[in-house]
Amino acid sequence: MADSLFNMEEDKDVQLMLAYAQGNERAFHTLYEKYKRPLFSWIYRMVPKEAVAEELAQEVFLRVYRARYTYRPKAKFKTWLYTIAAHLAFNELRHNKNFVEGEVHHGNEEGDPMINIPSQTPSQIEQMEAQQLIKMINQLLAQVGERQKAALLFRYFEDLSHEEIGKILNMKVGAVKSLLHRGLETLEVLLRKKGREI
DSSP: OOOTTOOGGGOHHHHHHHHHHTTOHHHHHHHHHHHHHHHHHHHHHHSOOHHHHHHHHHHHHHHHHHGGGTOOOSSOHHHHHHHHHHHHHHHHHHHOOOOOTTOOOOOOTTOOSSOOOOTTOSOHHHHHHHHHHHHHHHHHHTTSOHHHHHHHHHHHTSOOOHHHHHHHHTOOHHHHHHHHHHHHHHHHHHHHHTTOOO
Protein backbone atom coordinates (compact mmCIF):
# COMPACT_ATOMS: atom_id res chain seq x y z
CA MET A 1 0.00 0.00 0.00
CA ALA A 2 1.49 3.33 -1.04
CA ASP A 3 1.90 6.29 1.29
CA SER A 4 -1.12 8.57 1.02
CA LEU A 5 1.14 11.62 0.65
CA PHE A 6 3.73 9.92 -1.56
CA ASN A 7 4.49 11.52 -4.91
CA MET A 8 7.13 9.56 -6.82
CA GLU A 9 8.04 12.48 -9.08
CA GLU A 10 8.70 14.79 -6.10
CA ASP A 11 10.86 12.37 -4.14
CA LYS A 12 14.40 13.01 -5.38
CA ASP A 13 15.68 9.98 -3.50
CA VAL A 14 13.23 7.73 -5.31
CA GLN A 15 14.43 9.22 -8.58
CA LEU A 16 18.02 8.45 -7.58
CA MET A 17 17.09 4.87 -6.74
CA LEU A 18 15.34 4.50 -10.08
CA ALA A 19 18.41 5.94 -11.80
CA TYR A 20 20.53 3.40 -9.97
CA ALA A 21 18.16 0.65 -11.15
CA GLN A 22 18.92 1.85 -14.69
CA GLY A 23 22.64 1.42 -14.13
CA ASN A 24 23.69 4.75 -12.62
CA GLU A 25 26.14 3.68 -9.88
CA ARG A 26 26.75 7.29 -8.88
CA ALA A 27 23.08 7.58 -7.89
CA PHE A 28 23.56 4.79 -5.33
CA HIS A 29 26.68 6.50 -4.00
CA THR A 30 24.71 9.74 -3.58
CA LEU A 31 22.04 7.93 -1.55
CA TYR A 32 24.69 6.20 0.52
CA GLU A 33 26.47 9.45 1.36
CA LYS A 34 23.18 11.13 2.25
CA TYR A 35 21.88 8.43 4.57
CA LYS A 36 24.92 6.64 6.01
CA ARG A 37 25.21 8.90 9.10
CA PRO A 38 21.51 9.25 9.99
CA LEU A 39 20.87 5.57 9.33
CA PHE A 40 23.77 4.45 11.51
CA SER A 41 22.69 6.95 14.15
CA TRP A 42 19.16 5.53 14.29
CA ILE A 43 20.35 1.93 14.37
CA TYR A 44 22.92 2.73 17.07
CA ARG A 45 20.24 4.25 19.27
CA MET A 46 18.16 1.11 18.82
CA VAL A 47 21.04 -1.34 19.17
CA PRO A 48 23.67 0.28 21.44
CA LYS A 49 26.70 -1.70 20.29
CA GLU A 50 28.77 0.22 17.78
CA ALA A 51 30.16 -2.80 15.92
CA VAL A 52 26.71 -4.40 15.65
CA ALA A 53 25.14 -1.12 14.53
CA GLU A 54 27.79 -0.76 11.84
CA GLU A 55 27.11 -4.29 10.60
CA LEU A 56 23.37 -3.67 10.49
CA ALA A 57 23.81 -0.37 8.65
CA GLN A 58 26.02 -2.11 6.09
CA GLU A 59 23.39 -4.83 5.71
CA VAL A 60 20.71 -2.20 5.04
CA PHE A 61 22.76 -0.66 2.23
CA LEU A 62 23.64 -4.10 0.90
CA ARG A 63 19.93 -4.86 0.62
CA VAL A 64 19.34 -1.54 -1.11
CA TYR A 65 22.19 -2.34 -3.48
CA ARG A 66 20.76 -5.79 -4.24
CA ALA A 67 17.27 -4.36 -4.79
CA ARG A 68 18.46 -2.68 -7.97
CA TYR A 69 16.34 -4.83 -10.30
CA THR A 70 13.36 -5.43 -8.03
CA TYR A 71 12.81 -1.95 -6.57
CA ARG A 72 9.27 -0.63 -7.04
CA PRO A 73 8.59 2.74 -5.37
CA LYS A 74 5.47 2.42 -3.22
CA ALA A 75 6.62 4.86 -0.53
CA LYS A 76 9.21 7.55 0.03
CA PHE A 77 12.74 6.22 -0.29
CA LYS A 78 13.48 7.20 3.32
CA THR A 79 10.42 5.29 4.51
CA TRP A 80 11.53 2.21 2.57
CA LEU A 81 15.11 2.51 3.84
CA TYR A 82 14.04 2.77 7.48
CA THR A 83 11.58 -0.10 7.08
CA ILE A 84 14.56 -2.29 6.21
CA ALA A 85 16.53 -0.85 9.13
CA ALA A 86 13.70 -1.38 11.61
CA HIS A 87 13.24 -4.98 10.51
CA LEU A 88 16.95 -5.72 11.01
CA ALA A 89 17.13 -3.86 14.33
CA PHE A 90 14.07 -5.66 15.74
CA ASN A 91 15.49 -9.02 14.68
CA GLU A 92 18.82 -8.22 16.34
CA LEU A 93 17.13 -7.14 19.57
CA ARG A 94 15.01 -10.29 19.68
CA HIS A 95 17.98 -12.58 19.11
CA ASN A 96 20.52 -10.76 21.27
CA LYS A 97 19.46 -9.62 24.73
CA ASN A 98 23.00 -8.84 25.88
CA PHE A 99 23.07 -5.11 25.17
CA VAL A 100 24.38 -3.19 28.16
CA GLU A 101 22.15 -0.41 29.45
CA GLY A 102 23.97 2.90 29.43
CA GLU A 103 26.65 1.88 26.92
CA VAL A 104 25.38 4.49 24.48
CA HIS A 105 27.06 7.86 24.84
CA HIS A 106 26.02 11.37 23.83
CA GLY A 107 27.09 12.89 20.55
CA ASN A 108 29.43 15.43 19.16
CA GLU A 109 29.68 17.52 16.04
CA GLU A 110 31.91 14.99 14.30
CA GLY A 111 28.89 12.79 13.60
CA ASP A 112 28.81 10.68 16.73
CA PRO A 113 25.37 9.09 16.67
CA MET A 114 23.83 10.57 19.78
CA ILE A 115 22.22 13.97 20.36
CA ASN A 116 24.43 17.02 19.92
CA ILE A 117 24.64 19.93 22.33
CA PRO A 118 23.88 23.22 20.54
CA SER A 119 27.00 25.35 20.16
CA GLN A 120 25.15 28.41 21.49
CA THR A 121 24.72 26.90 24.98
CA PRO A 122 25.21 29.95 27.24
CA SER A 123 27.58 28.55 29.87
CA GLN A 124 29.78 25.56 30.63
CA ILE A 125 27.63 24.68 33.65
CA GLU A 126 24.45 24.66 31.57
CA GLN A 127 26.22 22.64 28.90
CA MET A 128 27.32 20.05 31.45
CA GLU A 129 23.77 19.84 32.82
CA ALA A 130 22.39 19.43 29.30
CA GLN A 131 24.94 16.68 28.56
CA GLN A 132 23.97 14.85 31.76
CA LEU A 133 20.28 15.05 30.85
CA ILE A 134 20.97 13.83 27.31
CA LYS A 135 23.03 10.92 28.60
CA MET A 136 20.22 10.06 31.01
CA ILE A 137 17.59 10.13 28.24
CA ASN A 138 19.76 7.93 26.03
CA GLN A 139 20.08 5.44 28.89
CA LEU A 140 16.36 5.57 29.63
CA LEU A 141 15.54 4.86 26.00
CA ALA A 142 17.14 1.46 26.55
CA GLN A 143 14.35 0.72 29.07
CA VAL A 144 11.50 1.56 26.69
CA GLY A 145 9.85 -1.20 24.63
CA GLU A 146 11.46 -1.65 21.23
CA ARG A 147 8.46 -0.47 19.19
CA GLN A 148 7.94 2.56 21.46
CA LYS A 149 11.63 3.33 21.23
CA ALA A 150 11.62 3.01 17.44
CA ALA A 151 8.59 5.28 17.13
CA LEU A 152 10.10 7.89 19.47
CA LEU A 153 13.38 7.90 17.55
CA PHE A 154 11.62 8.15 14.20
CA ARG A 155 9.42 11.03 15.36
CA TYR A 156 11.77 13.11 17.48
CA PHE A 157 15.19 12.27 16.05
CA GLU A 158 14.42 11.63 12.37
CA ASP A 159 11.39 13.98 12.18
CA LEU A 160 9.23 11.42 10.37
CA SER A 161 5.50 11.95 10.13
CA HIS A 162 2.97 9.71 11.86
CA GLU A 163 2.06 8.36 8.42
CA GLU A 164 5.68 7.47 7.63
CA ILE A 165 6.16 5.80 11.02
CA GLY A 166 2.95 3.84 10.47
CA LYS A 167 4.23 2.64 7.11
CA ILE A 168 7.53 1.52 8.63
CA LEU A 169 6.00 -0.20 11.66
CA ASN A 170 2.95 -1.48 9.76
CA MET A 171 0.54 0.39 12.02
CA LYS A 172 -2.38 2.77 11.55
CA VAL A 173 -1.78 6.44 12.30
CA GLY A 174 -3.96 6.31 15.43
CA ALA A 175 -1.94 3.39 16.75
CA VAL A 176 1.29 5.30 16.07
CA LYS A 177 0.03 8.29 18.04
CA SER A 178 -0.92 6.03 20.94
CA LEU A 179 2.46 4.33 20.80
CA LEU A 180 4.26 7.69 20.91
CA HIS A 181 2.06 8.88 23.77
CA ARG A 182 2.78 5.76 25.80
CA GLY A 183 6.48 6.04 25.01
CA LEU A 184 6.64 9.64 26.22
CA GLU A 185 4.71 8.69 29.36
CA THR A 186 7.18 5.87 30.03
CA LEU A 187 10.14 8.24 29.61
CA GLU A 188 8.49 10.77 31.90
CA VAL A 189 7.95 8.19 34.62
CA LEU A 190 11.56 7.00 34.33
CA LEU A 191 12.86 10.56 34.44
CA ARG A 192 10.77 11.39 37.49
CA LYS A 193 12.25 8.39 39.27
CA LYS A 194 15.62 10.05 38.70
CA GLY A 195 14.30 13.40 39.91
CA ARG A 196 14.10 15.04 36.47
CA GLU A 197 11.23 16.17 34.25
CA ILE A 198 10.73 16.28 30.48
